[in-house]
Amino acid sequence: MLRKLNLDWLTFVVVSVGYISAYTITSGLVLPLQKIFAPQLPIVFSVLFLPHGIRVLAVYFLGWRGILYLIPSTYLMWAISVYGASIDLAILSPLASLSVVYVAFRMVKIFFVSRSKDVFGFSWKECLVIAAFASVFNGIVLSILHGDTFDWILIIGYSSGDMAGQIVLLLLLIALMKINRKLTKLI
């Protein structure tokens, strides 16, 4: 089955560890700080949602397979933190959040990149454009799943949190790579 879908265990482990780590930092560090400094904000969204960055990177590099790799870890974290903490979020929300990233990915590939190869110059810019579209779509979809209507505060909250998460995740990866290079030189 895994071979037929061209999936491999190492990619699954890397993607899952990345997602679970990003989610743990968000729920263990960002959310408590958010509760202290911005208690008026709804608990259903984070102002800095790092897992969105992992979702975008997974789909950017792995295409639709990125969604398959992420389903177990997204539902695991959803079950532990969202369901476990009795936060009111629909069961379809993890799958919806993954699907919108793929829609944004295909949209950017079809509408922008196919017209001009150098439209973004570097792949990280293309990645941020995908993340921006995906964060808006995610905000709309999650807002509808949350309350059956457009709630602008939720849409803006989800979208800005996702986008901030993507940017901060990339900056964290730069910092990690710099540390890795320095350690490699020392060894």
Next chain:
Amino acid sequence: MRNAMKQLSRLSKLIFEMEIDLGLSDLSQPEKLVLMAAHEQSDSDGQFHTHQLLSHPLSAKLARPTFFRALKQLEQKELLLRNPEKKRGLYSVAET
């Protein structure tokens, strides 16, 4: 396994491009331009010829001595690797 390593290599390239593009690396401007051109021109094995960089829009405007000084500095910083067979002008981009 091989696919996972290939994707991780693509990710590190993306992060490294961002680091250079945002000016977060400790490279001089000519070094950044030469390195970005090298990343763009390199083939699937990471190899490129110096003449490809000399005609690349990013590095073509550099004076020749500046270009070759930047190339040498990038080699010393182990960001570009000279072909071990000493084939003239053949370099490869180091794994970041």
